[in-house]
Amino acid sequence: MQNPQMKHLMKGAWTLSLAALIAKVLSAVYRVPFQNLVGDTGFYVYQQVYPIYGIGMTFALSGFPVFISKLVAEARVPNAQAEIAHQALVLLTWLSWAMFIGLSVFARPLATLMADPELTSLIQTVAFMFLTMPILATGRGYFQGTFDMSKTAVSQVVEQLVRVAVILLAAYFATKAHWSVYQMGAIAMSGAFFGGIAATLTLWPAYQRRFRQLRFTFPGLAAYQRLLGRFVREGGSIALFAALLIVLQLIDSFTVTRGLTASGVEMVAAKQLKGIYDRGQPLVQLGLVVATSLSATLLPSLTTAYARHQDRRFVQTAGQLLRFNLAFAAAASAGLIVLMPAVNWLLFGDVAGQFALQVNVLSIVFVAMINAYNAILQSLDRYRKMTWSLVVGFVVKLATNQWLTAQYGTAGASASTILALGVITLLLALQVPVMIRRELNQRYFLSKLGLTTVIMVAGVFGSELLLPLDSRLTAVGQAAAGVVFGVGLFITAATKLRLFTIREVLALPLGRRFLKAIQARS
Template sequence: MQNNQMKHVIRGAWILSLSTLIAKILSAVYRVPFQNMVGDTGFYVYQQIYPIYGLGMTFALSGFPVFISKVVAETDDPLEQKAVTRQSIVILTWLSWVIFGLLQFGAQSIANWMADPELVSLIQVVAYMFLTMPVLASARGYFQGTFDMVKTATSQVTEQLVRVAVILVAAWLSLREHWSPYQMGAVAMGGAFLGGIVAILTLWRPYARAFKGAPKANTSPMSYRTLGRRFLVEGGSIAMFSAMLIFLQLVDSFTVKRGLTAAGVLEPVAKSLKGIYDRGQPLVQLGLVVATALATTLLPSMTSTLQRRRMGQFAQTGGILIHLSLGVSTAATAGLIILMPAINTLLFGDTAGTLALQIYCLSIILVAMINAYNSVLQSLDQYRTTTIALAVGIVIKIVTNQALVMQYGTVGASASTVLSLGVILNIVYLAVPSSVKMRGALRIFLPRLGASTLGMIALVAASVYWLPLTGRLSAITITILGVVVGVISFIVLATLFRVFTIREVLAIPAGRTFLKWLNRHHNSTTTH
């Protein structure tokens, strides 16, 4: 019975991980055709407001649902689970209306702080999506807490598909009807609310069926005060950490364009430069996809070993998570940096802002490691340190960003992001138990990883060096060749240098198949 339940939990975690992966890929990929249709200035307009939308999406998609599922899973009584969920709806309804009011009535002030008064309508449109947050977060949290992941997964993918469709249709209509970038942006942001409504509709029938005849919220085992405090401490920490990069992007929205104009850059040029700088966000998101998938794949295993009080196995799984996250993110970052001129040309049509984008891509390693260490701390129910780390990182970004932009342009904004994430990583690292850090293993692991990565960089550089970058056609050739050489060379070098242990390779999807092939190849060569 226990074994069947564990299989059910792990299967559910896989379904949810896959849907989250699809949602992240959709969220990153649509921006490429969108930027190509609306140009750098249109992309700037959209990206200025995107962090506000991103916060709402994260709260409703992964932040608060994770916390609510945790609270629901703490009790075995179905009636109490439903009562806690209803309490959560009440708390989130108050929160959503406060945020909605601040955005609606404070839109003019926010737009002025962003140094662009024309953004008012976009801010007011995106405010409506926060009204969908209470039902979405609570329903997803309830179903996750009762291990019914399919409903949450379906609503996630549906919401993203609708939102992406509206955004791309808005971009197409703006070209056809000759809309201004701000008209286009307001329609595109309407996709956030429409996507939320469609997601609610996918959840409504099973949610209404589950809660038919359920008791009122006042039958909950927790008072509103106790649950509210937990929402603030635990829920706030989970939600804020899920939106870590979005908070840093929000600081960029308030300071990058302002810093550029303060340095003497003309208004239209500053908007275009900010749009070019924003190209880095989908690249970093895609780079993080694999590392994020590893974290979500190994998290159920860590939680189950902790519940069984197998601390040795917990530390071992945590160590695997850290090694794999560091290895995969380092390879992805190195590949993106070396191929950035070609990737920039292929996706966006030119090499503008390449240095800023290369520096920004260092975020992939830092965020992957922060997420890995944070997964360990969340499994141990430690939230205080991660909240402090995030707060310190955001303050550093706020303090340094505009000054660095005025001095170094968008390269300074990238450097400020990397600095902030570096500080967050150091604080989080200090809080992780020494048994999980595996310092001894890292002393062996890091030189091997470094040698494999440098070897990969050298081989990729040598393979594409002789190809001139003349346009998108040549960029396709360079990118495909570079990616193929990079993947193959890293796998070969990592195998030769024994970067990953057998246990770590087995934790990777298709790792078992790779080891079988390697053994067969080794046996055939020794036979001959």
């Protein structure tokens, strides 16, 4: 690839990564003021139906667009690329209408399975979002496949901004007008549809200009069958990995409330407890942003090394990806566990559900490693066994969640999530070539990481004992001091123990400046 073209591609990739980061942060952060406005029961109502939206958003935002961009890039010839995009649009239109009709018709049975028939109107509202999926997924995939990342990036940010605005406005007016939590939830869920419409409007002019003059002939059922097969095998795998946590949350929606009531908890209290349990979702999301955003810089190098048959470089880069993801995820997870009382009080106004949330944030480590293994295996084009690994994990969650919740409350539900993620991580790790698995513990990395994490946790825990926690104001001080002290301790211990090599530090953003600062002190 010519140098100007490579620069254009890398610039586009960074633009898309930045937009995805902004979208993730928005998706996590809005839940805090939302919960503060509507309370734990209102949060429960919203979060019960959110996974249905989340799956549709994943299809339209990161799952199918990535797969369609791959198909478009493979076609190379402009007219062939347009033909592929058109066929994808046809297939996704049928899929989206099937999902819209299915959710609309079966909304009440689904709500009943969630142990709360009053959720029917929310499910019917979120169904409209699926009507925006075909043009969003196809448009984003087509433009990414032709290396025009800016349109996808803008549509992502616009979609999240509009959706979050509608949700927060619904929560605000619900408190002023004294709406029921279900009325509030239905209007908040409409943000998914309006966000999708807004994103569609940002894509449509450019998409229409490209396709307006084209006429497509019917390629025959065989062509659509082949494309559908690839959608299921490859696109389905990509979408499932992107929706991993959301599928686990969907299982929670059907089983946690039932598990709580089966243990003798009254329905009103069960709804509140489920709302408290759902506080863990934005914490895990934010932790994953911290854990994986830096290591994302290695993904282009991984793909390039494999494409150029540079086996040794591929193995080294894969090892770096695993080590970075594990190190940053361990730091984020351990930090949140030790700071949970302050973080819980600061963000949500009390320390309810603390132990369940501490167990839940262990998810950060497993999901970060799953993402790393997924990137490596996708680079090797190994889709089938990857997908089965996910399916096995989902079955474990489904089989254990309600029983563990009935036995141990929401902490049991958190434990079920960790068990499922642990199974998926193990199955994926076994599929990675042995030489890459060995890279994970180069230079006693795991021992050094364990010691670094223990030093950080001990230091932060000790500092927290010196500061009282009796109000939201003191929670701000504890959380802020803990984060600053914890980051400083982790970096210092990692530097002293030589957790990362100089080459690995240089691979990180601002790595060169960090090295210069360390050398200046020594």
